[in-house]
Amino acid sequence: MDQKIKEIAIEDTKVAATSPETIKDSLKGHKLTKAERIGKYLLLPTNTEHFLVMHFGMTGWLDYAKDEPPEYTKASFTFDNGYSLFFVNPRKLGRLHITDNIHAFCEQMEIGPDALAIREDDFLRKMKRKKGMLKSALMDQKFLSGIGNIYSDEILFQTGLHPKTKLSDLNEAHLGKLYIQMKEVLQVAIEHQADPKKMPGHFIIPRRKEGEPCPYCGGEVKKEKLSGRGFFYCPACQQ
DNA sequence: GTCTTTGTTGGCAC
DNA sequence: AGTGCCAACAAAGA
Numbered sequence: 001m002d003q004k005i006k007e008i009a010i011e012d013t014k015v016a017a018t019s020p021e022t023i024k025d026s027l028k029g030h031k032l033t034k035a036e037r038i039g040k041y042l043l044l045p046t047n048t049e050h051f052l053v054m055h056f057g058m059t060g061w062l063d064y065a066k067d068e069p070p071e072y073t074k075a076s077f078t079f080d081n082g083y084s085l086f087f088v089n090p091r092k093l094g095r096l097h098i099t100d101n102i103h104a105f106c107e108q109m110e111i112g113p114d115a116l117a118i119r120e121d122d123f124l125r126k127m128k129r130k131k132g133m134l135k136s137a138l139m140d141q142k143f144l145s146g147i148g149n150i151y152s153d154e155i156l157f158q159t160g161l162h163p164k165t166k167l168s169d170l171n172e173a174h175l176g177k178l179y180i181q182m183k184e185v186l187q188v189a190i191e192h193q194a195d196p197k198k199m200p201g202h203f204i205i206p207r208r209k210e211g212e213p214c215p216y217c218g219g220e221v222k223k224e225k226l227s228g229r230g231f232f233y234c235p236a237c238q239q
Numbered sequence: 240g241t242c243t244t245t246g247t248t249g250g251c252a253c
Numbered sequence: 254a255g256t257g258c259c260a261a262c263a264a265a266g267a
Contacts, residue, residue, distance in 0.1 A: 014262095040246080058246050059264085072264090091263045093246060132256055141247080150245050194245085227258055230243075 003079035004031055010096075012074040015087065017095040026050040026098045027077070032085075038102075039111050039145025049100045057093025062086065115146040116186050123179050127167060134170070135163035135226055138182075146186070150205060153231050155185045157204040162238045163224075163231050208232045 005027050010020040027046065036043040044052040054062075063070050063086040075087040075096060087096065099105040113122065126144070130137050137143060138152040147155070156163050158181040161174065170178075185203075192198040196206045202215045212221040214234035222235050 055246085057263090058244070090265075091244095091246095093263070095247095130255090136257075139246095148245055228260085229246095 002031065003081050003083070004029055005077050006080050007076075007078040009076045009078075010074070011069070011076065012092065014092050015074040015089055015094050015096055018098040023052075023075075023096060023098055027052060032077075038106060038114050038117075039141060040148070041109075041111065041145075043102060051099050051102055051105070053097040053099060053102075053105065054087065055095045055097075056089060057091060057095070059091050060087070060089035060094045063088055110142045112141060112143045112145045115144050115182055118144065120176075120179050123182075124172075124175050127170070127175050127178075130167050132167060133163065133226065134161060134165040134167060134178075135231060137167055147182070149229055149231065150208070151185060151189065153208075153233065154189075154203060154205050155182050156238060157233060158185055158202075160238055163226060163233055204232060204234070 008024045008027060010016050010023065013020055016023060026048075027050065030046045030048050030050070032044045032052065033047055034045060036045070040055055042054040042056075044054070046052065063073075064083060065086070066083050069076055069084070069086050070088055072088050072090040073086045074089045074092070074094065076084050077087075078084040087094070097105070105111075123144075127137065130143060135152050135156060138147050138155060139149065153163065155178070159174075159178050161170075161178070188200060188203075192200075196208075199205050204215060204221065207213070207215065207221050209232075210221060210223045213219070214221055214237055217234065217236050219234055219236040221232050223230055223232050225231070
């Protein structure tokens, strides 16, 4: 927190959505003051007007250590105390951005309201206006941000709704339950460090394999595709 | 060697 | 305009 960034190395320019020069010029000599999150973006404000914004893509994490960069490190931010923050991103699908205005950034990137922050009345209003399939809506980052393939499956499993349910077929009770489960599933996942092995027994996430037993009814978990992406569900519990 | 994947984007079709 | 589907990107594990 109190440490100034002494050195910045962009080991792979592919992850630099903002030019490496701009990233360095904007951050060098300044401090990262806190960490926030909107949807799948990590926001790191500094003691100046600049923000460092990270997206991890499918796989990625941060490492804070005094060591050499871990394997797959794509960017390093070294502080005065000798420790470094390593942006590790094996599949190179993550991105680093610099912005001076988070609000404008979210508009430009079309980041919808965060799933954990949205109020129930806003959620209900938006869902009633949207068309198409339920799972697609939950995963639409412009519409609602933060939920991906795995967690949309879990939310739908806990709500007892089929992923391909048409939004037009949902009533007020369905939407209310969906809102509750969306918050619950995400909260529980965070409490368990998003580790499938630590998830509660009633979660379907550790059962993402065809033929696995449904935690509720013991029936077989099925796999299907939507927009080319596999999803898992229980045909007996999710109508 | 082949297939799949925790995400996003751009192109195309309807 | 809104929605669905696919390919592309990249690397690892089954």
